[in-house]
Amino acid sequence: MQLIHLSEVDSTSAFLGGEAREFPPWTVVLADRQRKGRGQQGRTWHSPAGGLYASVLLGPEVVSPVFTLLGGVAVLEACRAISGSAEIGLKWVNDLVFDRRKLGGLLAEVVHRKRLILGIGINLAPVDLPDAACLWQIAGREVDRLALLEEIVARLECWVTRWGDGGARPVIAAWSAHSVTLGREVRVETAGETLTGTATTLDEEGRLVLELPDGRRRQIASGTVRLADGRYA
Numbered sequence: 001m002q003l004i005h006l007s008e009v010d011s012t013s014a015f016l017g018g019e020a021r022e023f024p025p026w027t028v029v030l031a032d033r034q035r036k037g038r039g040q041q042g043r044t045w046h047s048p049a050g051g052l053y054a055s056v057l058l059g060p061e062v063v064s065p066v067f068t069l070l071g072g073v074a075v076l077e078a079c080r081a082i083s084g085s086a087e088i089g090l091k092w093v094n095d096l097v098f099d100r101r102k103l104g105g106l107l108a109e110v111v112h113r114k115r116l117i118l119g120i121g122i123n124l125a126p127v128d129l130p131d132a133a134c135l136w137q138i139a140g141r142e143v144d145r146l147a148l149l150e151e152i153v154a155r156l157e158c159w160v161t162r163w164g165d166g167g168a169r170p171v172i173a174a175w176s177a178h179s180v181t182l183g184r185e186v187r188v189e190t191a192g193e194t195l196t197g198t199a200t201t202l203d204e205e206g207r208l209v210l211e212l213p214d215g216r217r218r219q220i221a222s223g224t225v226r227l228a229d230g231r232y233a
């Protein structure tokens with residue numbers, strides 16, 4: 001991997017995306033802090049020192065929406081391997097969860113020439129936010145940030161190869177096996193509405209299939225999921 005390590009930047013994803021034509025695929029930007037970290041659904045990603053903030057440029061042509069899930073599986077595997085905990089799970093669409101609390105998240109953004117930037121934020125040290133977990137506490141020791149990043153990139157490369165060989169199916173199977181969302185009663189906030197129902201499966205494009213109380217099914221492409229009782233996970 002080609003690593004660009006910055007002490008501070010607005011956003012590692014904005015940095016990569018702004019000059020995407022100049023960076024080859026698999027360029028990785030790591031920052032110690034971000035001034036304007038971007039989160040899912042237009043939210044801010046609070047990024048003080050003590051977290052892992054990195055973005056990876058995938059390409060040359062990434063067209064499948066399943067790549068978002070692929071990123072989540074790769075990062076989950078890396079966090080499990082480095083921390084030694086098999087209790088870390090995935091909440092749709094791309095939150096890393098431990099003990100019903102948020103450990104981290106991914107933000108996938110498509111830029112020039114159908115390239116995908118995978119932005120990865122992971123709490124390493126404790127953070128002062130509600131419902132937040134951190135990797136040091138899970139591992140019971142300080143985790144080396146660069147070792148974690150190298151593990152993430154290795155797992156990403158492995159999953160991109162698997163996707164090339166087998167398409168979306170193995171990615172969706174792996175994501176589903178690690179899910180803390182499927183089978184639960186959830187509340188989904190989408191752009192236009194809030195829906196409550198049972199999260200049943202993911203479809204072939206990684207959309208969440210929700211079974212509504214009247215038995216109808218809805219496929220959700222993007223939105224924020226909480227449990228139906230309002231808890232985070």
Ligand code: BTN
Binds near residue numbers: 014038
């Ligand atoms: C989420 O909302 O759960 C996703 C958060 C993604 C944050 C990461 S930190 C590195 C990269 N740069 C950003 O501005 N955002 C992503």
